[in-house]
Amino acid sequence: MQDMTIKYLGHKLKNPFIMASSGLTKDIDGIKRAYDAGASAIVLKSYFEEQINVESTDFSSIHPEGSDDFSRYQTIDYLHLIENSRKDFDIPIIASINCVSKQGRQSLVKDLESAGASAIEINVMSIPKKTHSDLPMDQHYYDTLPSKPNFDTSHTKSSTEVENELFEIVKQVKESTTLPIVVKLYPYYTSIQHVVEQLATKYNVEGVVLFNAPLPLDFNLKSLKLELKTKGSSQADILHSFRWISLLHGRIKCDLSASTGIATSTDCIKFLLAGANSLQLCSSVYKKGYKVIDQLSKELSKWMKANKYDSIDQFHGTLNKHIDINKLNYTQYSKLDTNLE
């Protein structure tokens, strides 16, 4: 029997397969199904910062990613979900908070820790406009808003402002808890390596997730309205995450979690060779059901046996022994040398 354990955020996971934050982890039933299928940790559906405001002001601004059955958790429900899932399942339960502004969330973070969360995943949606109410949203939700956001085009944030906002949020959360913190990044930063290095060295986060995938919006020619495309990611989408995990492994001092497009055991093996400390599954579970977690786990074990690996440790992060990572780094920026070996 192969040893599939791997270390992530200080926890020893029984295998690298984590159920990613989504509607599939919003209640105890979804969590149980992922656990029964063999998930080694669960990232709960994000608690959206806007919900803190909803509780106190009755203003329901809606975030596109929260709109898969936007589950308007009350804080108390979210805390109960953490408590109950920690009680029922012997795997790490990672709370997830979605932040859009620098405003205080210290008491929420303390409550997540008291409820028993094993770690906190921070997911920062940077809105390139001045105010928090300038959320991009689809027409349906826009129509239902009690007051229409005033799109202020006079100030668009610079990339430095966007990064500093992320760092400030992370700093605030880090100062409010002793739990491991993992930051789930969108793939749009101009210098991903710099952002990850800052998070790991200056803000001491324990991990980063590369990458979050925004729900894609499209424009319907008949209705002339915006609509959400809910198909999820496709396998081709792994390449960006794969490139960055390969480049960053061994260069930074925090864990790397792969997310986006993971669908086959080949994807999983590549990410582990590249140095990922966990593999987050979302679209493939939506498409194929929870059983895909068990299938991928069995296929990984089979591959390890065929290649005479007794444990993941024996091949984890060894990709840079086989390929020239500097070449990968170089071709990140240049198309000059396309005859890759």
Ligand SMILES: Cc1cc2nc3c(=O)[nH]c(=O)nc-3n(C[C@H](O)[C@H](O)[C@H](O)COP(=O)(O)O)c2cc1C
């Ligand atoms: C319907 C849906 C809802 C999601 N909700 C969240 C969320 O609340 N918080 C979060 O951090 N990511 C959320 N995600 C992003 C996923 O966790 C994941 O990072 C992304 O879909 C890429 O992985 P995939 O290619 O396996 O789908 C959601 C994704 C989908 C498809």
